[in-house]
Amino acid sequence: MLHAVDESVTPIHIHDMTVAYHKKPVLWDVDLAVPEGKLVGVVGPNGAGKSTMIKAIMDLVPKASGWVHIYGKPYSRMRQVIGYVPQRESVDWDFPINALDVVLMGRYGHIGWVRRPDKIDRELAEEALEKVGMTDFGHRQINQLSGGQQQRVFLARALAQDAQIYLMDEPFAGVDAATERAIIDILMDLRARKKTMLVVHHDLHTVNQYFDWLVLINMRIVAAGETKDVFTDDNLNKTYGGRLTVLSEAAQAVAHHQRGL
Amino acid sequence: MDEFWGPFWIVLTGALAGASCGLLGAYLVLRKMSLLGDALSHAVLPGIVIAFLLSGSRDVIPMFIGAAICGVIATVLIETFHRRWRVQEDTSIGIAFTALFALGVVLITAFAGQVDLDQECVLYGEIAYTPWDRLFWGEWDLGPRPVWILGTVFVLNLAFVLVFYKELLIASFDAEMALSVGVSAALVHYVLMGAVSVTTVAAFESVGAILVVAMLIVPGASAYLWSDRLKVILTLSALMGVISAIAGYFLAGVWNSSIAGAMVVVMGALFALSLIFAPHYGLLGRFVRQVRLSLRVARDHVLLKLLRDRESRSVSTLSWSDLVDTAARRVSGIAIRSLMWQGLITREKGYFSLGEQGVTYATRLLRNHRLWESYLNQLGLPPDHVHDPADALEHFTDDHLREEIRAALPNIATDPQGKRIPDG
Known part of the structure; x- marks a missing residue:
C-alpha cells in the first residue's frame, strides 16, 4: 500500500501510530489515509482499539509514536473541523442539564473561552435538534430521555459543531430501530455534503449497506479500503480470528514484565 | 461592640463562608468529588505553615498563595497516584491528604516558636471573635478582617462560576468533549481545586477546618435534591449556606453553643428536610x-x-x-x-x-392487555407465559406504543387464547 498521499485533500492521515495504555500497546503501527467525503466504518472485535484510534486522532489519549494529520496539519490547529460523538455511556446522564444545553456544547469550540452562546448559537443548536427529530425535547432533562433519544442528542451536538470530519464512537449501540434509521439518514446526508465520517460500528450485517469505505482493525489495521474490496470472509477471519493474535500475546507479555514478574 | 453590629458581622461572615463554599461545593457534588473537598481542607495545612514561615506574618495573601499551591499539589498527587501508578482513587485521596496534613502538623510543632498558629482555631474556628478582628488602612478602621477576606473570596468564586460557567459545565459533564473543543478539563479541574483550597483557608479562621468540609458538601448535596437545573442548584446551594448562617447564629444563642457548629447543624437539618420533602428526589x-x-x-x-x-x-x-x-x-x-x-x-x-366512561377506559386497557399477549406470543413466548407480563405492561401503554404494537400485528384479531382484541 505504498503510495503518495496528497495531504491537503486527505481529511485524516495517520502515520505509523502506536498507542499504549500504561506501556501496554493497544494499537500498533497504524498507517491510514481516509479519503474525503466517505462514510467510513471502523469494525473489529472488543478491545481491538477502535475507540482508542478515534481518541488518538483527537489527542485524547497520548500516542507512543507516529503522527496524525488533519488536512495536512496537526490536530491542535484543526480542532474546529472535527465533530465528535463519544460513546453514550461515557457521560453521566443524571447531570442536571437539558437536551438543548448538551447540543449547545457543540458550539463551544466556535464560541471560544469565557464568551456566552448567543442567539445564533441557540438557533443552530435548535436546528441540529430538529435534524435528529428531537425538536420537542430540547427542554427535557437528559435523564428523562430514552437511550435512543440520548444518542440523538449526542449526534445533534456533533451537527452543531458544523465540522468537516465527524468521529463517532458506536452511535448505533443500544438504540431502537427508528433511531438507527434516523441516524443513518443523517450520515448519508452528511456524506452527500462531502463530509467525512469515521464510525465505530459493531453490527456486521449492516456494514455493506451503511459504509462505502471500511477499516478492519484488531490492534492493527487488518485491511482498509472500499467496502466491496475489504469486506471479505478472508479479512473478517483475520480480524475476528478465534485464537489470541500474536500481537495481543505480545501486549500481555509487555504488561507482564511491567508488573515486574 | 454594639448589639446590632456584633451579631451582624458574625452572621455576615458565616453567610459569606456558607455561600462561597456552597457555590464550589455544588460542583464538587456534581463531579462526584465530595471527598476531594474534605481532602483539600486538610491538605492545605503545610502550605499555610510554610507561607507563615516565609512571610513571617499572618497576612492573608501569602496564606492564600500557600494554600492554593498546596491544594494544587495535593490534586496533582492524587491524580498521579491514581492514573499513573494505578492506586485506587479513594486510596489516593486518603494517602495524599493525610500525608500532607501530617507534614503540616510536623511543621507547626517543629517551628512552634515561630508559628503563631492556634491549632484550636484551625480546627474549630473563632467566628465569635469576628467583630473584634479589625482591618486597618493606616488610621482607618475598615471593619472586620474576616468579612473582607471572605467577601473577597465570595466575589472571586462568584466571578469564577459566572465567567467560566460554560467551561465548568462542559468539563464536568464530558471531559473528552471539552478537550475536543479546546477546553482543557485538567486545567478546569486544577483551577477549581485551587479555588476550593483558597476558600477553605479563608473559611478556616471563622469556621475551622472540620466544619468547612460540611459547608462545602452539605449545601450542594441538599440543592442537588431539589432541582435538575444547574443554575438553580448553584443558586440554592449558595442560598442554603446563607440561610444556615443566619439560623445557626440564633440557634447558637438559644443553645449557648458554638456558632459555627450551630450553623452546620442547620445545614444538616436542611439536608434532612431536602431528603424528605424535595419534590422529585x-x-x-x-x-x-x-x-x-x-x-x-x-x-x-x-x-x-x-x-x-x-x-x-x-x-x-x-x-x-x-x-x-x-x-x-x-x-x-x-x-x-x-x-x-x-x-x-x-x-x-x-x-x-x-359506568359508560368506565367501559371506554376498561376496553382500552383490555385492548392493551390482549395486544401485549399477542405481541409477546408472536415474539416466541408460549401462550401460558404471556399473561403476567401483559398484566404489568397494560397500565403503561400510551396511544403511540399501542399503535406500534398494532402495526406489528397486522392480521391478528384475537389474543393467544382466542379472545377478541377489542377496538378502542
Missing part, C-alpha cells in the same frame, strides 16, 4: 408516587375484572369482596371508592358494574 415525593402508581394499577385491575365479567354474562355478579381481591386490600378498597366517586363504576344491590 425526596422520600415523601417518592412515596406518594409509589402509592399513586399502585392505586392506578389497582384501579385498572378492578375495571378489567368488571369488563371481563361483562363479556361473559349480562348481569353483574361481582360484589365488594370479589373486587377487593384484585390487589392488596388496603389499596384496592381506596381504588374502588375512587372509581365510584368518579362515576366510572356503579353499585346496585351490592353488585358492581361499569
Whole structure:
C-alpha cells in the first residue's frame, strides 16, 4: 500500500501510530489515509482499539509514536473541523442539564473561552435538534430521555459543531430501530455534503449497506479500503480470528514484565 | 461592640463562608468529588505553615498563595497516584491528604516558636471573635478582617462560576468533549481545586477546618435534591449556606453553643428536610408516587375484572369482596371508592358494574392487555407465559406504543387464547 498521499485533500492521515495504555500497546503501527467525503466504518472485535484510534486522532489519549494529520496539519490547529460523538455511556446522564444545553456544547469550540452562546448559537443548536427529530425535547432533562433519544442528542451536538470530519464512537449501540434509521439518514446526508465520517460500528450485517469505505482493525489495521474490496470472509477471519493474535500475546507479555514478574 | 453590629458581622461572615463554599461545593457534588473537598481542607495545612514561615506574618495573601499551591499539589498527587501508578482513587485521596496534613502538623510543632498558629482555631474556628478582628488602612478602621477576606473570596468564586460557567459545565459533564473543543478539563479541574483550597483557608479562621468540609458538601448535596437545573442548584446551594448562617447564629444563642457548629447543624437539618420533602428526589415525593402508581394499577385491575365479567354474562355478579381481591386490600378498597366517586363504576344491590366512561377506559386497557399477549406470543413466548407480563405492561401503554404494537400485528384479531382484541 505504498503510495503518495496528497495531504491537503486527505481529511485524516495517520502515520505509523502506536498507542499504549500504561506501556501496554493497544494499537500498533497504524498507517491510514481516509479519503474525503466517505462514510467510513471502523469494525473489529472488543478491545481491538477502535475507540482508542478515534481518541488518538483527537489527542485524547497520548500516542507512543507516529503522527496524525488533519488536512495536512496537526490536530491542535484543526480542532474546529472535527465533530465528535463519544460513546453514550461515557457521560453521566443524571447531570442536571437539558437536551438543548448538551447540543449547545457543540458550539463551544466556535464560541471560544469565557464568551456566552448567543442567539445564533441557540438557533443552530435548535436546528441540529430538529435534524435528529428531537425538536420537542430540547427542554427535557437528559435523564428523562430514552437511550435512543440520548444518542440523538449526542449526534445533534456533533451537527452543531458544523465540522468537516465527524468521529463517532458506536452511535448505533443500544438504540431502537427508528433511531438507527434516523441516524443513518443523517450520515448519508452528511456524506452527500462531502463530509467525512469515521464510525465505530459493531453490527456486521449492516456494514455493506451503511459504509462505502471500511477499516478492519484488531490492534492493527487488518485491511482498509472500499467496502466491496475489504469486506471479505478472508479479512473478517483475520480480524475476528478465534485464537489470541500474536500481537495481543505480545501486549500481555509487555504488561507482564511491567508488573515486574 | 454594639448589639446590632456584633451579631451582624458574625452572621455576615458565616453567610459569606456558607455561600462561597456552597457555590464550589455544588460542583464538587456534581463531579462526584465530595471527598476531594474534605481532602483539600486538610491538605492545605503545610502550605499555610510554610507561607507563615516565609512571610513571617499572618497576612492573608501569602496564606492564600500557600494554600492554593498546596491544594494544587495535593490534586496533582492524587491524580498521579491514581492514573499513573494505578492506586485506587479513594486510596489516593486518603494517602495524599493525610500525608500532607501530617507534614503540616510536623511543621507547626517543629517551628512552634515561630508559628503563631492556634491549632484550636484551625480546627474549630473563632467566628465569635469576628467583630473584634479589625482591618486597618493606616488610621482607618475598615471593619472586620474576616468579612473582607471572605467577601473577597465570595466575589472571586462568584466571578469564577459566572465567567467560566460554560467551561465548568462542559468539563464536568464530558471531559473528552471539552478537550475536543479546546477546553482543557485538567486545567478546569486544577483551577477549581485551587479555588476550593483558597476558600477553605479563608473559611478556616471563622469556621475551622472540620466544619468547612460540611459547608462545602452539605449545601450542594441538599440543592442537588431539589432541582435538575444547574443554575438553580448553584443558586440554592449558595442560598442554603446563607440561610444556615443566619439560623445557626440564633440557634447558637438559644443553645449557648458554638456558632459555627450551630450553623452546620442547620445545614444538616436542611439536608434532612431536602431528603424528605424535595419534590422529585425526596422520600415523601417518592412515596406518594409509589402509592399513586399502585392505586392506578389497582384501579385498572378492578375495571378489567368488571369488563371481563361483562363479556361473559349480562348481569353483574361481582360484589365488594370479589373486587377487593384484585390487589392488596388496603389499596384496592381506596381504588374502588375512587372509581365510584368518579362515576366510572356503579353499585346496585351490592353488585358492581361499569359506568359508560368506565367501559371506554376498561376496553382500552383490555385492548392493551390482549395486544401485549399477542405481541409477546408472536415474539416466541408460549401462550401460558404471556399473561403476567401483559398484566404489568397494560397500565403503561400510551396511544403511540399501542399503535406500534398494532402495526406489528397486522392480521391478528384475537389474543393467544382466542379472545377478541377489542377496538378502542
